[in-house]
Amino acid sequence: MSLTITDRAEFGTAMPQLSRRAFSGLALAALANPHAFGAAADPFNYAGADRNAFLQPAPSAKRSSPFILRSSPISG
Amino acid sequence: LKAIVDGFKKKHPFVALESWRGTEGNIATKTLAELRAGAPVGDLLEGSELAPIFIKTGLLQKFSSPELAKTPAQYRDKTGLTAATRFSYYGTAYNTKLVPTGTQPKTFEDLLDPKWKNRLAWRIGSDSGAHMFVANLMLSMGDAKADAYLKALAAQNIVGFTGSAQALIDRVIAGEYAITLTTAQHLPIIAATKGAPIAAQVLQPMPSTVASIMIPKGTKHPHAAMLFVDYALSAEGQTFCATRNISPSTRTSSP
Numbered sequence: 440m441s442l443t444i445t446d447r448a449e450f451g452t453a454m455p456q457l458s459r460r461a462f463s464g465l466a467l468a469a470l471a472n473p474h475a476f477g478a479a480a481d482p483f484n485y486a487g488a489d490r491n492a493f494l495q496p497a498p499s500a501k502r503s504s505p506f507i508l509r510s511s512p513i514s515g
Numbered sequence: 516l517k518a519i520v521d522g523f524k525k526k527h528p529f530v531a532l533e534s535w536r537g538t539e540g541n542i543a544t545k546t547l548a549e550l551r552a553g554a555p556v557g558d559l560l561e562g563s564e565l566a567p568i569f570i571k572t573g574l575l576q577k578f579s580s581p582e583l584a585k586t587p588a589q590y591r592d593k594t595g596l597t598a599a600t601r602f603s604y605y606g607t608a609y610n611t612k613l614v615p616t617g618t619q620p621k622t623f624e625d626l627l628d629p630k631w632k633n634r635l636a637w638r639i640g641s642d643s644g645a646h647m648f649v650a651n652l653m654l655s656m657g658d659a660k661a662d663a664y665l666k667a668l669a670a671q672n673i674v675g676f677t678g679s680a681q682a683l684i685d686r687v688i689a690g691e692y693a694i695t696l697t698t699a700q701h702l703p704i705i706a707a708t709k710g711a712p713i714a715a716q717v718l719q720p721m722p723s724t725v726a727s728i729m730i731p732k733g734t735k736h737p738h739a740a741m742l743f744v745d746y747a748l749s750a751e752g753q754t755f756c757a758t759r760n761i762s763p764s765t766r767t768s769s770p
Contacts, residue, residue: 510516511562
């Protein structure tokens, strides 16, 4: 996506205001909760503090197919 | 795994979970056919003989759960493809009407007593039946001694039973066989708590198996699968196992 002159001007204006501390804060927040930053969080390896909420479906969620567990009886 | 499924449904009622039970062979055949066709249907697998089969295929999804950190490192799968959910411990079971408690065989040597001839059965066609019994002897006695012992045991005319583990326990309860040589010990224990004339007897050394949970690659419900993994490995899920006489896996915390 190409940037307009206005975009470039705003970006250039914002950069000096992004202090090292603010940048570190944002980076840590993104690491702690990538879901909140819109990142494509991996459910198989998600370590955010909101893990349970992240994995839980909303009460209103409707599935197109059921979640299927296949298990064997205990043999012996 | 029904104990954990019941607990999970109660805790997460919005997950439309369908539990399908079958033998390890049936699960492997069905699931592998789906995966090889690129159309996975089963989202999660659990069983004691599935892990070695599926790890080899390369068709399992690697995963991690914070609950795994509560299991001692030596009991974790280093490949990250499976996680232990429950253990089963194996020994004999005997009909208490036919074999009064106190007279049952308590050692492998006791099984060679001629009075048990034609009264013993074991399960064949299952890795945890006669195969495990023989493997346990070979590992603990060494091949030569195990070979001599098994030749002596052959004189007892052991019945090879091809049905399920529970069906064999039912036959012992019915008195068809006085003793089964190999059974997961919780089966006779559970039956005895319901009043059945059966009791468990461990022979040393006692073999055990571990049941594992695993996720096929391409699951359509990755979030729900991980939610179930977390629950199955949690203290709450493992307590559900323990309260139903199923041996939980080895968390360092309760139960």
